[in-house]
Amino acid sequence: MTQWQQPGDRPTLDRIRRWNMACWILLGLLPTAVAVLDESSARKYGTLGLLVLVALCHIVVLTRPDNPVLGRRAYLAVLALVLGATSYFLDGVAALYMMSLPQFWLYTRAPRDAVTLSGAAAVLAVFGGAVGQNWSPQFRTGNLVVTVVAYVAGAGLGLWVHRFIDQSNERQEQLAAELVSTQEELAAAYQRQGAAEERERLAREIHDTLAQGFASIVVLAEAARAAADGDPERCAQQLISIEQTARENLAEARVLVGSVPKGAVAAGSLAATLRRTLDRFTQDTGLTATAELPDIDLDQHTRVALLRCMQESLANIRKHSGASTVGVLFSASPGVVELEITDDGHGFVVEDARGFGLDGMRRRLAELDGELTVTSSPGEGTRVLATLPTHSQDRP
Structure with a gap:
């Protein structure tokens, strides 16, 4: 079966x-x-019978292309014979032959078959007409x-069309292959x-939680060791903080590996969670903290x-x-929530900061259409302002 007669092109x-x-x-x-009506009865009825026969054969082949008795090649052979016989009765059927030429291309599987069968039909048509006119010079010219x-024009046009379709x-197959390749590359x-985004997310989560x-734990352990001899009460407090921090780290690790729902992180009231975090911080560091944390x-x-x-x-x-x-x-x-953290430390030059933490905060807020503003200078302390919109309660 040729490429221009693939099953996908059947309709x-x-x-x-x-239409043909x-x-x-x-x-x-x-x-x-109509042309045979003026001929003798034998020629008229013989020609009409042949025309009816070939028309019926054409209908059978068109409606039942897989007919085991009358296949396409058999039909084209019948058509060639009818052309030869009709040419004998009418002394030539050049017009009918020209109108029949497309069928030799539509009902064959290869150009060679079409050229061969249409050539055989041309020979039979010429031979039948020549016999019908007793080889007169008028027929030859x-x-x-x-x-x-x-025949020559039909063969040339058919070969050109076949080559164009091929x-x-x-080209279509090449474009399809390129499309598949592009889709595979895009998917990859x-x-x-x-994968890179997931690695970055995990790195950020590990940095913000486990790390x-x-x-x-390291700072608390150092403080507990320093207070072990001189201040046992302080040492015990530091050990309790170490235990609490380790338990929290264990819970965060379970969240990261998916053994508990991510909703377990920061569930409930945010003000209460921030307050607990700040209290733990002041307990561990001994710094003075002030807070305004509305619910x-x-x-x-x-x-x-x-x-x-x-x-x-x-x-x-x-x-x-x-x-x-x-x-x-x-x-x-309205529409905005802000969290501001300030300290009276020695500050730093914001433009020179290259830490993973600040960059991670900026990326985390940017994913929720928020932003992070860091204001600091040497000797002037630091102000960190996180701003987030609150218009959407259903974030991806």
Whole structure:
């Protein structure tokens, strides 16, 4: 089966065949039937019978293409014989032959078959007409020339159309292959991007939870060791804080590996969670803290983002600021919620900061259409302001 007769093209090919049959009957069979009416009874009825026979065969092949008795090649052989016999009765049927030429291309599987069968039909038509006219010179210069020209032109046009369709199909297959390749590359790129984003998310979560917890445990352990001999009560308090921090880290680890729902993080009142976090911070560090933490109803993703920002800010104050007092202000206005953390430490140049923590906070807030503003200068303390919109309660 040729590329232009693939099973996927069957509906289109059937429509073309039906249109060709209509044109063949109207412009080929009917004019021939009218032309034979003036002939003798034998020629008239013989020609009409042949025309009816080939028309019925055409209908059978068109409606039942898989007919085991009358296949397409058998039908084309019958058509060639009818053309030869009709040419004998009418002394040439060049017009009917021209109208029949497309069928040799529509009902064959290869161009070679179409050229061979249409050539055989041309020979039979010429031979039948020549016999019918007793080889007269008028036939050789009339129907012979027209039939031969029609055959050559039909073969050339058919080969050109077949080549054009083959090239179009090859181009279509090439484009389809390129499309599949592009889709695979795009899918792989999305997969790589997703993996990179997931690694970045896990790194941020580990930094904001487990890493901070372990850093607290290290600081508390050092303080407990220093107070072990001189201040047993202080040492015991530090050990309790170490135990609490370790338990919290264990809970965070379970959240990260998916053994408990992510909703377990920062569930309930955000003000209460921030207050507990700040109390733990002052208990561990001994710094003075002031806070205004009204109870504001927020969605889960906003609560988690603000809690992580506060945890990271307090961790930075503990490790880098050298501050003595810390202030936390939590407020809300129409459509916006803000969390501000300030300290009176030695400050830093914001433009020179390259830490993972600040960048992680900015990315976390940006995912929720929020922003992080850090204001600081050497000797002037630091102000961290996290701003988030509150218009959406259903975040992705």
